[in-house]
Amino acid sequence: MSLDKLKLSKRLHRSMNDLGYFTAKEFQLQTLSRIVGGHSLIGIAPEGAGKTTTYILGALMRLKYTHDEAPKVLVLAPNEERVNDIVERFKIISANKDLYIMGLKASGSTEDEIIDLVRGVDIVVATPNRARAVYLKLGLNLNRIQTFVIDDAEEIIKQGMSTPVRELAQSCGKVQYLAFSTVEHDKLHLMIDDFMSLATVIEIDELGEKTVETHELMLYHVPNFTTKVNLLNLLMRDEEVFDKVVVFVNSRLTAQKLSQSLHAKKGEVTVLNPFFHDNAGIDDINDFKQIPECRILIVANEGTTDIDLAGIPFIFHFEIPESGDVFMEHVAKTNDEDVIAITFATDLELPEVKKLEQSLGEKIPVIPLPEELVIYRPSNAPKSKQKVDESQGGAFHPKKESNSKTYNYGGGAKAKMTMKNKKR
Secondary structure, three states, X not given: OEHHHHOOOHHHHHHHHHOOOOEOOHHHHHHHHHHHOOOOEEEEOOOOOOHHHHHHXXXXXXXXXXXXXXXXXXXXXXXXXXXXXXXXXXXXXXXXXXXXXXXXXXXXXXXXXXXXXHHOOOEEEEOHHHHHHHHHOOOOOOOOOOEEEEOOHHHHHHOOOHXXXXXXXXHOOOOEEEEEEOOOXXXXXXXXXXXXXOXXXXXXXXXXXXXXXXXXXXXXXXXXXXXXXXXXXXXXXXXXXXXXXXXXXXXXXXXXXXXXHOOXXXXXXXXXXXXXXXXXXXXXXXXXXXXXXXXXXEEEOOOOOOOOOOOOOEEEEOOOOOOHHHHHHHHEOOOOOOOEEEEEEOHHHHHHHHHHHHHHOOOOOEOOOOOOOOOOOOOOOOOOOOOXXXXXXXXXXXXOHHHOOOOOOOHHHHHHHHHHHHHO
């Protein structure tokens, strides 16, 4: 589809052509007009779908060039490398020397950055933690923000930065919110629903061509690691069906811990190449195949290659392999045997599942969780603090009124004062 369908300005159209882009992607066709129209939007699409280019084009088309000190666009990204990539992409696509785009470092002193922000900037790109730190020092003015962007939302969630995202978003006025992710899951909505509950969700699935024949694939979407253990225990109760099972995990330590968490009869569970030499285990998968009473073999992907899965009717991926090639080796159909490959995935692992589906060229069917499964729900209730008896005295005493500090300059105010002093 021609770029003309995006209705870009002549300058942006020329920039895109200069960069070698002559056609529009499906994600851009479905989302750009909404972004330019000022709608809040949640965009779900795989890597390479054009999410970053889309919101950059949208933000630039909405941006009105004035000489305000406060930024008009704030983009949050998961790490400094990604921040630098986005800043560079903005500069290349905008091709506007008068546009001031600033990326904040992920660590180090904030003083110089605050001085630059006070001088005036149009677009700020930062990690959530850094943006929050500068904002709390009054160095980042959110009063004029027009567009608030969360890029690679799944990675931001994975790195535990949901709270600063919510705090920054709720500190803005009436703005356009844009969130982009490879997957939509509960943790994403937990982060954004307080300020994006009415946003339009647009999801694009772009699967590659199917290049390999696989065993029958199934996916269980579970909330956490403990529920994975509960689910595996529940399924393994059926000894007649699950008579020979190989369970893949990512590390030998996890393999050892999982073997101790399974409620099986003595001799039913074993580990290939156990982490500790004094633990029961085997060194060859053929030994597992030849022992009738041993029906569950736990294998760590770490340090394991060329494993012969012939004759194994059930393959479980308790964790998503760190390499997609490892997963493909496990599920590739090499004979006429009927094999079922079952994968367990949490919200944080769903982006990796999406990548696997792109490589496979097909969706992995999601299986409903069994009704009798015990879902582990960790308690987040805060512990109550004991009330201090002030009558007994203590190390802290309130200041006298005459000594109390009644002012507190933020980083932005201090930066302005510094600039004024330098001019004198």
